[in-house]
Amino acid sequence: MSKNFETRAIRTQTERTQFSEHSVPLYLTSSFTFDDAEDMRASFAEEKEKNLYSRFSNPNTTEFVNKIVDMEGAEAGYAFATGMAAVFSTFAALLNSGDHIVSSRSVFGSTHSLFTKYFPKWNIETSYFKINEPETIESLIQPNTKILYAETPTNPAVDIIDLEILDGIAKKHNLLLVIDNCFATPYLQNPIKYGADLVIHSATKLIDGQGRVLGGVTVGRSDLIREIYLFSRNTGPAMSPFNAWVLSKSLETLSIRVEKHCGNALKVATFLEGHDQVNFVKYPFLKSHPQYEVAKKQMRLGGNIVAFEVKGGIEAGRTFLNRVKMCSLSANLGDTRTIATHPASTTHSKLSEADRLEVGITDGLVRCSIGLENVEDIIEDLNQALSF
């Protein structure tokens, strides 16, 4: 289809049934039937494209995957029960014992646990580069390095990594470039345009956007997706048809929601930048962001995450959280509801101060996932919470 993003998000749709339904129905079925022995044989031999069993494919998951494939400019994809199932299965399908990963230091907590606690069990080691030191990446590459991995924008410090630089390094050293594009969504940034081989999303965040279901998806080169698909259809991390149905409907409104999220976030970031109680604000589309130019180059808008440092260290961060009234204290992000977290005392409390600082988490850093409430109400809540 050559239509525009918003149109494709709405009009990419599973073929209608004999009931001519307008909105795609939910296909709650674990398996599918065959006309005869030959139909069954040919379907199992993959001589025809047919759903066999919902661990392999289902009309709802296929529709959801097709939309993400289209939005990201990918060749193929597979949908998972969670974002972490997508991250794990992608690595597990493509790596062998003895392979090596080069990753940015700032990755999602559970991804970091995969690298440090689980992959070493299979003799897969990871080396890390600091977000603002891409010039060190090449020195980390070994003969057995297979994947270059990064997230941008990063969690929770909202740093930006230049996808063009990563692609140059990956191509030069014949590495697979894999990008977790969760914070940007397919609406704001398409890493495949910059040369990424695979793109991963946690659909739990802005893709659902309403804090309801978990999901994940990997899209990219069809030869790699084939490996990931074969691994997954045997190991079983498939997305449920129900979640796929919810998420495919969510994608119909992705552009309009993300536009509003980003508009609200920029207003909140601008407000915070002028506040006495705030040391600094990190938001990709604020001129003060260290990678502002890179963000402008590779992102359509700045995203919905605003990080800022409350004056007064750990205690001030905790006091701020205790004082917010409307905003939620919750682990999710990308919800309609604005959410505040204090990484130094929660998600990253087990890290030493030096390790925290290395990934940009100062003691008073607060991460806000800006929602879709009226922005005046969000600002009023943050303002009253900062008045101590």
Ligand SMILES: *Cc1c(COP(=O)(O)O)cnc(C)c1O
């Ligand atoms: C949340 C998140 C994940 C994991 O997704 P789940 O759906 O919670 O399993 C992976 N990467 C990033 C960047 C995330 O924010």
